[in-house]
Amino acid sequence: MTEDKVKVINNNYKQVAVDSGSLRPLDLKSTNLAAAWKIWKKQFKIFLAASDLLSDSDFRKNSLLLHHIGPESFEIFDSFDVDEETIKHADLITKFDAYFLPKCNVIMERFNFFSRRQSTSESIDEFLTALKNLSKTCNFGTLKDELVRDLFICGLNQSHQFIREKLLNESSKNLEEIIQIAKSLEIAKQQSKEFIHGSNGEDNSKVEFIGSIRERERQQQWSNQGKRNNNFRKTKNQIQHEPSGSNNNQLNTCGRCGQRHFYNKCPAWGVTCQQCRGKNHYAKMCNTNKIKKTIGNIEAEGESATQSSEEDLFIGKIMSSTYTKAWNVDIDINNQVVVAQVDTGAEGNIMSIKKFEMLNLDKNLIKETNTNLLTFSGEKLRVKGKCKLYCLFKNNGIYLDFYILEMNCKTVIGLDTSIKLNLVKNINIVRGAKNQGIKGSNMLLEKYKEAFNGLGCLKNKCKLVLKENVLPVVEPPRKIPFDLQKELKTELKRMENLGVIVQENQPTKWVNSIVLVRKANGNLRVCLDPRHLNKVIMRPHFPFSDIDEVKSRLSNAKYFSSLDANSGFWMIPLEEESSKLCTFNTPFGRYRFIRLPFGVNAAPEIFHAEMIKHFFTYQML
Numbered sequence: 337m338t339e340d341k342v343k344v345i346n347n348n349y350k351q352v353a354v355d356s357g358s359l360r361p362l363d364l365k366s367t368n369l370a371a372a373w374k375i376w377k378k379q380f381k382i383f384l385a386a387s388d389l390l391s392d393s394d395f396r397k398n399s400l401l402l403h404h405i406g407p408e409s410f411e412i413f414d415s416f417d418v419d420e421e422t423i424k425h426a427d428l429i430t431k432f433d434a435y436f437l438p439k440c441n442v443i444m445e446r447f448n449f450f451s452r453r454q455s456t457s458e459s460i461d462e463f464l465t466a467l468k469n470l471s472k473t474c475n476f477g478t479l480k481d482e483l484v485r486d487l488f489i490c491g492l493n494q495s496h497q498f499i500r501e502k503l504l505n506e507s508s509k510n511l512e513e514i515i516q517i518a519k520s521l522e523i524a525k526q527q528s529k530e531f532i533h534g535s536n537g538e539d540n541s542k543v544e545f546i547g548s549i550r551e552r553e554r555q556q557q558w559s560n561q562g563k564r565n566n567n568f569r570k571t572k573n574q575i576q577h578e579p580s581g582s583n584n585n586q587l588n589t590c591g592r593c594g595q596r597h598f599y600n601k602c603p604a605w606g607v608t609c610q611q612c613r614g615k616n617h618y619a620k621m622c623n624t625n626k627i628k629k630t631i632g633n634i635e636a637e638g639e640s641a642t643q644s645s646e647e648d649l650f651i652g653k654i655m656s657s658t659y660t661k662a663w664n665v666d667i668d669i670n671n672q673v674v675v676a677q678v679d680t681g682a683e684g685n686i687m688s689i690k691k692f693e694m695l696n697l698d699k700n701l702i703k704e705t706n707t708n709l710l711t712f713s714g715e716k717l718r719v720k721g722k723c724k725l726y727c728l729f730k731n732n733g734i735y736l737d738f739y740i741l742e743m744n745c746k747t748v749i750g751l752d753t754s755i756k757l758n759l760v761k762n763i764n765i766v767r768g769a770k771n772q773g774i775k776g777s778n779m780l781l782e783k784y785k786e787a788f789n790g791l792g793c794l795k796n797k798c799k800l801v802l803k804e805n806v807l808p809v810v811e812p813p814r815k816i817p818f819d820l821q822k823e824l825k826t827e828l829k830r831m832e833n834l835g836v837i838v839q840e841n842q843p844t845k846w847v848n849s850i851v852l853v854r855k856a857n858g859n860l861r862v863c864l865d866p867r868h869l870n871k872v873i874m875r876p877h878f879p880f881s882d883i884d885e886v887k888s889r890l891s892n893a894k895y896f897s898s899l900d901a902n903s904g905f906w907m908i909p910l911e912e913e914s915s916k917l918c919t920f921n922t923p924f925g926r927y928r929f930i931r932l933p934f935g936v937n938a939a940p941e942i943f944h945a946e947m948i949k950h951f952f953t954y955q956m957l
Contacts, residue, residue: 361406682750
């Protein structure tokens with residue numbers, strides 16, 4: 337290189353040295369030289385554009401490239417045996433491309449891609465960006481987006497399990513749609529945390545309602561105590577080599593198999609539970625069989641529960657205090673007035689530790705508790721303990737249990753306390769207008785008698801569509817136990833009077849069996865058993881709303897009720913041909929449904945579609 341050339345290059349370097357401090361040399365030790373070169377080349381091009389050097393001579397751009405690429409890469413340039421002054425800049429880039437790009441090992445790149453998993457400290461955006469960059473060197477072709485989508489779902493961290501479960505139900509979505517759903521769910525989770533932890537003072541947030549409290553026995557306490565309880569935590573081999581004492585001769589009921597035996601003779605050892613899939617116990621002795629009780633129904637047994645039991649207290653909603661329609665009452669605690677919010681949807685009472693300290697109460701009153709407070713997204717709130725406080729309300733004294741929270745929240749009294757304080761009453765009767773008594777009730781029932789009598793019927797008839805070229809099936813009549821035949825005959829007569837079924841005397845191509853189900857009230861329910869018919873029915877595949885969609889529609893809702901469509905399927909009439917498909921055998925002859933029967937696989941979708949058609953137009957219903 338001539339001395340004049342060196343001077344020109346040095347002048348160029350001096351001109352841009354200040355602006356190019358962030359452009360690092362190419363890392364030749366990278367495990368993926370092809371990707372490292374592509375990134376560096378793009379950075380260098382951006383540098384040229386930012387410095388307004390794209391229109392300069394090829395010699396100057398070549399000089400800048402050789403300066404910034406680093407001394408190790410400069411040796412690679414020497415191997416090209418070209419002159420930086422005469423070679424065009426594009427040709428120089430091409431030579432470097434030819435040198436670096438073949439260094440990409442596709443097998444290794446695909447291994448890196450398929451083994452990539454989201455780390456605990458990595459956000460969804462960062463994980464997605466890493467997958468997209470890794471896929472660029474894998475030569476996936478048209479399958480790139482699908483593979484990135486699939487690995488994105490499968491590679492999510494365990495903390496995003498709820499996102500993975502949602503995305504697995506969206507298999508028809510493309511990559512961009514999956515990304516939008518995942519980001520929305522992640523944002524919702526962050527906002528949920530802000531609702532819980534974002535308040536700075538007691539007046540800035542309040543608990544709108546508390547859902548059900550249920551007691552969950554996580555670990556069953558074995559009936560036999562003492563040494564035997566410890567023996568079961570040892571291996572079977574250890575038990576066999578222990579010396580037998582006086583307690584060993586006492587055969588108590590085993591908490592694993594439910595039988596009486598010596599300690600080293602348990603037949604449940606090594607057995608897999610068919611209920612929880614755990615080891616070393618039978619399903620009948622499984623911990624999950626423990627009855628879950630709500631706090632509203634906790635009896636004396638619940639009060640004396642062992643330390644191995646836990647309760648889950650569900651916190652349904654936390655919102656700002658700008659909502660002014662809360663029902664508040666004044667309660668006297670320790671000669672101080674406490675404003676408490678009445679929430680009939682809550683099944684427990686809560687108070688913040690800050691409020692507890694303001695009342696100058698003894699902290700020794702707070703006892704340890706196994707109660708867990710959970711938000712709707714599964715976030716566990718910090719519970720300091722539980723205490724019993726003497727409260728005065730309208731000169732009536734009463735001891736109330738409060739859960740003390742290590743967070744700022746409104747003091748809330750639940751349903752059970754509201755009933756004890758005579759704030760609410762359970763009304764189970766319908767009365768007429770004032771001063772009309774029973775007469776008013778009868779007038780109300782008479783005015784709307786069509787809503788209280790008989791069975792409803794929709795206008796549109798339902799048609800069951802079968803696949804083409806199917807062979808009809810005639811099921812033989814099933815034997816009905818003798819002691820059920822009288823009840824069956826009575827139920828068939830009732831259904832006939834309601835207009836649900838009619839006797840069929842003409843030949844039909846399809847004849848089905850029936851299944852008798854005992855309802856909660858003790859009566860029989862006659863269900864069609866169209867196992868062969870269901871195989872050839874073309875279902876409408878009407879989509880059902882998932883819980884996320886339903887919750888989004890409940891935003892700002894104030895009143896909650898349930899619509900009980902009693903015998904809802906029977907409200908939908910069948911067309912004549914569809915009715916004949918639902919013919920069934922009984923010991924008293926053949927009948928056919930003229931209303932949509934229970935048991936048809938398309939019945940839930942048909943019924944749901946009709947309910948949407950009639951009620952979806954009503955807002956918030």
